[in-house]
Amino acid sequence: MNATVTTLTEVQDPKALVADMGVRARSAARTLAALSSAEKAKALKSAAAAIRADADAIKQANAIDMQRAADKGLSGAMLDRLKLDDDRIEGIASGIEAVAGLNDPVGEVISESERPNGLKMRRVRIPIGVIGIIYESRPNVTADAGVLCVMSGNAAILRGGSEAIESNRAIHAALTRGLAEGGVPADAVQLVPTTDRAAVGAMLTAAGLIDMIVPRGGKSLVERVQNEARVPVLAHLDGINHTYIDAAADPDMARAVAVNAKMRRTGVCGAMETLLIDTGYADPRQIIDALADAGCEVRGDAKAQALGAGIKAANDEDWDTEYLEPIVSVKFVDGVDDAIEHIAEHASGHTDAIITGDEATAEKFLKTVDSAIVMWNASSQFADGGEFGLGAEIGISTGRLHARGPVALEGLTTYKWVVYGTGQTRP
Structure with a gap:
């Protein structure tokens, strides 16, 4: 197992890196939007199987992260967040399968009406598009966030913390292999290959490439995201x-x-x-x-x-x-x-x-x-999406707009108006 953490200079300029990922994610999102619920569920089940098949590799990668974290003196609580064992890896896989079994909100008709002139109006749920998730410590977020985005028709760009880099890479490799075998483009879930903080800044200013940012981490991370973002943010603040x-x-x-x-x-x-x-x-x-x-x-x-x-x-x-x-x-x-x-x-x-x-x-x-x-x-x-019957969660939103509480499939959708006419013209 390679224990070397990739630095920014080993990849490319952060803005160019994120721009390239964003373009590929946007293309994958268009493909996802056209997939049926059954096709997405099939790909997720394939991803769950890949996680189980790669359990040993994931544990080996996690052992490297755990040793680094211990050497740095991380707290017991942080080490607990980081740790992956057989039970937690099985939990990741079964969580993916649980999401595959959920009702797909995409295409749901929220409301419909008919105007006096005969125009029929519908509000229909659609994916948000490309979602950037910036998170720390918990490597399970790599899978949870990725599969929630896929099932809701969104492409995901994931940026995990340096303390979990090897675990994140191992989980991501298994996840994308399984998704691809199930018919979902590998670019639907991308992992930023560097731990340099400049890549976070590039994501926060990637308006037009990323449609929403979800931060999951400590107070300093969330404050930075809220202060610097030029992209809408779905915030998860402290759990006081x-x-x-x-x-x-x-x-x-x-x-x-x-x-x-x-x-x-x-x-x-x-x-x-x-x-x-x-x-x-x-x-x-x-x-x-x-x-x-x-x-x-x-x-x-x-x-x-x-x-x-x-x-x-x-x-x-x-x-x-x-x-x-x-x-x-x-x-x-x-x-x-x-x-x-x-x-x-x-x-x-x-x-x-x-x-x-x-x-x-x-x-x-x-x-x-x-x-x-x-x-x-x-x-x-x-206070957990799984306990609420939502499958995995992308975070707990403490804001007051869009989504609140555990954010799962429905919270990762927006809507558009669909209007059916028979040739009406406005007087």
């Missing part, structure tokens, strides 16, 4: 997610959900980062002790600190931090209104949950909290 334990919460449920929301996987964007507890809740220490027993560092306000000597003091920065580590901040609030106020001030608009047996309180929370995903009596770790 809250779970609010109401006074009417069932104690066993509250404990189980809180521990799962934080500790199931601490490095995912759906992980709880702040636990809010109603001052009227009967046994808050039970929840805090359960988190600590699970290996979580607890940082709290004065009321939380009073519950145990091991609780560190939370500062102002903690309420605005996506830890992605086994760390949680705990704050006591005076009822649901105070919880909603804290979330409005500190949340990132990703996923926020309430645990309560009071339906009226839950409904107030669900209606008032302005996040892409709001939950009642459920772990925020369910």
Whole structure:
């Protein structure tokens, strides 16, 4: 396995590189737009088979990335995001098959009507065109993003992070081979061959070549994309997610959900980062002790600190931090209104949950909290396209336009008006 990371000078000027990829992607997108749902599904199943066939090569490539990451001192959460084993590779393959089995939104008639003059109007779903995905750490995104774009009729230009370059290349090689064997042009999913940041800048300014950019990564990446992009952006911001334990919460449920929301996987964007507890809740220490027993560092306000000597003091920065580590901040609030106020001030608009047996309180929370995903009596770790029945996801959109929450096939389409006439002329 070649462990050499390609540099920009080994390929070509970044703008020329992206321009060439964009032209080829646009041509592939036209081919994709003409394929039937069955043809796209067949190609995806072929891609899944290729991923399974190349599992050993993918693991070997991942081992190189993991060693480099460990040598650089990457955190445990980052290493967990990067790691690929047999189960995760099978998860990638089965996820591709799941997308192949989804309903294809392309061609769906959203609405139709007939005007008094006899003109028939239809709004029909169509692919967006060429989508650029800029992501970090998680090599599974190479497959997830690629197959979602293909099934929705879009070509994809993928730019992964340097920490996963070998894994991304191995997954991409298997994916495109399988797609090509299934009848989809290899240029439908392209991987930028360099890790140089200049290539990101070239993608962000490739108006006319790339129709939409999707960033998946840390705050600095998303901020750069939003500041520099001359192409529409579908943004995925921090996952500063809250779970609010109401006074009417069932104690066993509250404990189980809180521990799962934080500790199931601490490095995912759906992980709880702040636990809010109603001052009227009967046994808050039970929840805090359960988190600590699970290996979580607890940082709290004065009321939380009073519950145990091991609780560190939370500062102002903690309420605005996506830890992605086994760390949680705990704050006591005076009822649901105070919880909603804290979330409005500190949340990132990703996923926020309430645990309560009071339906009226839950409904107030669900209606008032302005996040892409709001939950009642459920772990925020369910913030995932697969758990929503959407197959793989290209990201969780925290914006308010186009698509929101887990973005899958429908979120990767737009629409056009189709007008049927019988010779009408406008007076």
